[in-house]
Amino acid sequence: MSIRHGLLALLVAGPRYGSRLRADFEARTGGTWPLNIGQVYTTLGRLERDGMVAQDDVDAAGRTLYALTDAGRAELRAWYDHPVQRTGPPRDELAIKLVMALGTDGVDVREVVETQRRHVTRALHEHVRQRAEALAGVPEHPERMARLLVLEQLVFHAEAEVRWLDHCEARLLRFVHEEEEPPARKQPEV
The missing domain is CATH 1.10.10.10 (Winged helix-like DNA-binding domain superfamily/Winged helix DNA-binding domain)
Incomplete structure (x- = not known):
């Protein structure tokens, strides 16, 4: 902001x-x-x-x-x-961490993904809890409504990060599977 x-x-x-x-x-x-x-x-x-x-x-x-x-x-x-401009991709530390981990010996990228997923899931649960508390009272005051909107943004961002981590994990599993498979031998022509 x-x-x-x-x-x-x-x-x-x-x-x-x-x-x-x-x-x-x-x-x-x-x-x-x-x-x-x-x-x-x-x-x-x-x-x-x-x-x-x-x-x-x-x-x-x-x-x-x-x-x-x-x-x-x-x-x-x-x-x-004027709308908020979303120019260029933001420098996201998590994305940088994952792409750097891919080329680093001794780093299990899937474990990095899982560690982040556990962290963001805990944060998501906390945001959802706080949102429920905010909804328990009628948000008739602008500050209460503002807090509710901020909490909902945090919930949606955390949900999106979990979905992205799920996607990363699936992509990594396909990548590892493709790396482990021996190259297909060319069949002799008959």
């Missing part, structure tokens, strides 16, 4: 200080994407430099409040209006 755009979206509700933005971001995303406070202030600095936010005031505790500018509102509107 774009931290930049997430902070702009939170500022629509009014001026906020950095640690409040961090807390609101984590609450809105159901704690799925924790932010480092340094990320928040670095991003706010860049947004201010780019004219998207401006220092608005200081609260009673002496914290600097940041407000959305017209340029920030326009940037946020453009973000909402």
Whole structure:
């Protein structure tokens, strides 16, 4: 998720200080994407430099409040209006691990697949449990609905990874089977 755009979206509700933005971001995303406070202030600095936010005031505790500018509102509107681009394949550590394991002596790629499957299956069960808890209460508040949507995304991603691992395992078994079979001898022509 774009931290930049997430902070702009939170500022629509009014001026906020950095640690409040961090807390609101984590609450809105159901704690799925924790932010480092340094990320928040670095991003706010860049947004201010780019004219998207401006220092608005200081609260009673002496914290600097940041407000959305017209340029920030326009940037946020453009973000909402355009689809998220899925350009180029992402660098997925698991895919890299599997393709590297294929050419490495002493590594059983099927065991790498199985280890990952066990891990993602446990994560899937936890996401499903959390989703059931979220569904137990009526998600009438935007933060509850946001958490539910994030949990459902996690469930779907985990399910997709399990399916992909099943596919990898099947492909690897065919590959190993083909490697073990002796080449077919050419039959003499009659």
